[in-house]
Amino acid sequence: MSTLRTVSRWALAALLIAAGVGHLTTLRRGFRIVVPDWATRLLRTDKDTIVVVSGVVEIALGAALVALPKERSRVGAAVAAFFVAVFPGNVHQWQTGRSAPGLDTDGRRLARLFLQPVLVAWALWATRGGGQRRVDTVTVKRGSRAT
Known part of the structure; x- marks a missing residue:
């Protein structure tokens, strides 16, 4: 895996872990604002629980990006799916038009929408090529015996 992908993967892991910690601590109240009312009805829980669980998931995904190198591609797909889900x-x-940490203007909130596909692409690109190595297969010629 290239050095650029490795650095990018670690940066993404750091971003996820930092955001997750924010969900559990100082930014928790601000993140509740982002949770739509329909999500609480669909999940049959409250906004705070959704924020806390999403924070835990972010921390777990960030940690998995660096701790599970053999599962890199799968973890990258999970991170991308998480970005789609939120x-x-x-x-x-x-x-x-609700403000949240760092998103206190209409322009910033709109720009955030365009950042989401970038995050999905980042997760997939930074984790591409990881995981189990391909095993080269030996072609057996017709009529020959394998030993």
């Missing part, structure tokens, strides 16, 4: 919260925040 996108409705970003749309909700933009539509309602």
Whole structure:
């Protein structure tokens, strides 16, 4: 795996872990604003629980990016799926005009929507080529015996 991908993967892991810690601590209240009301009905829980669980998931995904090198591609796909799953919260925040940490203007909230596909692509690119190595197969000529 290239050095650039490795550095990128570690940077993504750091971003996820930092965001996850924020969900559990100082930014927790601000992140509740982003959770749409329909999500609480769908998941049958409250906004705070959704924020806490998403923070724990972010920390776990960030840690997995560096701790599970043989599962790199699968973890990257999980990170990308997580970014897709939280996108409705970003749309909700933009539509309602609610401020959250770092997203206190309409322009920033709109720009955040365009950042989400970049995060998905980053997760997939930084983890591509990882995991189990391909095993080269030996072609057996027709009529020959394998030993």
